[in-house]
Amino acid sequence: MPSTSPARRIAFGSLPPLVTALPAITLMLAWSDRLPEPSATHFGADGTADGFSSVAALLWSSLGLAVLLAAVFGTVSAARTTRFLLGVSWAASVLTGATALVVVLANVDAVDASTVRLSPLPLLLALAVAVAAGVLGARVAPAGVLAEAPVTRGGSLDLAPHERVVWSRSVTSAPMQAIGTSLVLGGILLALVVQTFPGVVVAAAGLLSLVFSSSRTTVDGRGLTVAVGPLGLPRWHVPLAAVRSAVAGDVSALGRFGGYGYRVVPGGSGVILRSGEALIVTRASGRTFTVTVDDAETGARLLTGLLERTES
Numbered sequence: 001m002p003s004t005s006p007a008r009r010i011a012f013g014s015l016p017p018l019v020t021a022l023p024a025i026t027l028m029l030a031w032s033d034r035l036p037e038p039s040a041t042h043f044g045a046d047g048t049a050d051g052f053s054s055v056a057a058l059l060w061s062s063l064g065l066a067v068l069l070a071a072v073f074g075t076v077s078a079a080r081t082t083r084f085l086l087g088v089s090w091a092a093s094v095l096t097g098a099t100a101l102v103v104v105l106a107n108v109d110a111v112d113a114s115t116v117r118l119s120p121l122p123l124l125l126a127l128a129v130a131v132a133a134g135v136l137g138a139r140v141a142p143a144g145v146l147a148e149a150p151v152t153r154g155g156s157l158d159l160a161p162h163e164r165v166v167w168s169r170s171v172t173s174a175p176m177q178a179i180g181t182s183l184v185l186g187g188i189l190l191a192l193v194v195q196t197f198p199g200v201v202v203a204a205a206g207l208l209s210l211v212f213s214s215s216r217t218t219v220d221g222r223g224l225t226v227a228v229g230p231l232g233l234p235r236w237h238v239p240l241a242a243v244r245s246a247v248a249g250d251v252s253a254l255g256r257f258g259g260y261g262y263r264v265v266p267g268g269s270g271v272i273l274r275s276g277e278a279l280i281v282t283r284a285s286g287r288t289f290t291v292t293v294d295d296a297e298t299g300a301r302l303l304t305g306l307l308e309r310t311e312s
Contacts, residue, residue: 009142013077013089014070016137020097021066024104028059031108039107040116042196047118051196061189062100068186069093072179076254090137091130098126155297156304167302168218169293173273176260180209212261215271217279217293219302224281226271226291234262236271238289240310244282246303248296251278257290279303 028035035055042051053061073089102122110116159165183206191199211229218225223240227233253275257263263272270278270290279296281289281303293299 009077010074012142013086014074016090016093016133017066017069017073017096020093021062021100022097024062024097024100025059025066027101027104027108028055028062031104034109035104035107036110036113036116038113040110040113040118041103043118047120049114049116049118052113058103064189065096065186068182069096072182075175075179086141087134087136087138091134094133095126095130098129099123102126155301156308157298157301159305159309161309164221165302165306166218166220167299168216169295169299170214170216171273171293172214173212173260176209176213176273180206180213182206183209209261212271213273215273215291215293217291217299219279219299219306221306224279224289224291224299224303228262228271236262236289238281238283240303240306242284243303243307244284244286246279246281246300246307248300249278249280250276251280251290251292253292 032055038052038054039058040049040051041053041058042049044050069092073093076089077086102118105122106116106118107113157165184203185206187199187201187203187206189199191203214230215226215228216232218227221240222237223243224238224246225235226237227235251257251272253260253272255275257265257270257272260272260274263270267286268288268290270288271292272278272290273292276292277294277296278290278292279299283289
């Protein structure tokens with residue numbers, strides 16, 4: 001099946017957050033005189049309002065979150081990614097828009113925002129609709145979302161019996177840094193204006209993205225070591241004795257691994273910061289460990305040379 005154009009894939013991910021935010025934004029504009037000032041925007045477990053903000057702040061935060069999600073999901077959809085991930089983007093879009101709509105409807109015609117109560121039933125209905133939207137999104141995802149198997153390159157370096165060689169490269173992912181920064185800022189805004197817990201979750205996801213936005217890969221006589229973040233933590237190590245083979249190849253971050261950062265997939269795992277060149281190590285157990293890095297072929301040849309020297 002031929003791949004769908006990048007423009008259509010971008011629209012597939014970026015339009016749902018904007019469309020699902022429209023009902024709440026439209027009601028806030030049309031019924032501004034029917035909403036209390038300030039309005040209830042945060043609710044406790046029993047549905048009692050315990051946080052408030054102006055209608056203008058609620059309007060701008062809803063619009064800002066929709067634009068942020070449109071940018072993130074549009075970027076995700078532009079790549080050759082999995083249908084599951086595209087379905088998740090649809091579900092998140094519907095859940096975000098529906099939650100904003102439920103909050104607005106709960107405030108309509110309230111004399112005092114402190115008397116507003118939020119029933120769990122509309123939220124449960126919003127969750128059910130979001131799940132259904134996610135399933136639908138995964139089913140109707142545009143063609144061309146599955147990546148082909150990587151084309152690999154092997155070979156080895158000739159090493160003297162007692163020669164000590166170290167190969168090391170660092171990688172920084174600008175998209176992950178941009179997404180991480182956006183999520184941190186969006187999470188802070190969400191926590192201050194709408195609800196604390198979802199905002200903290202979004203900001204934490206942003207911090208995690210920032211931590212995993214850089215890595216250093218090292219091959220030496222001990223094997224393969226991959227360290228991420230400014231402190232080099234967390235860190236993964238594959239001892240030379242546990243390596244069966246090493247090759248270089250081109251991988252798709254979204255299509256093959258379903259995302260960025262530390263990924264676990266059937267048959268292996270990896271530290272994936274981007275699509276493209278990667279060092280792919282097969283362990284003695286048969287599982288693979290993949291790390292995206294520049295000049296991966298040199299790293300693979302050195303690792304193979306070290307293996308051959310230990311076997312000779």
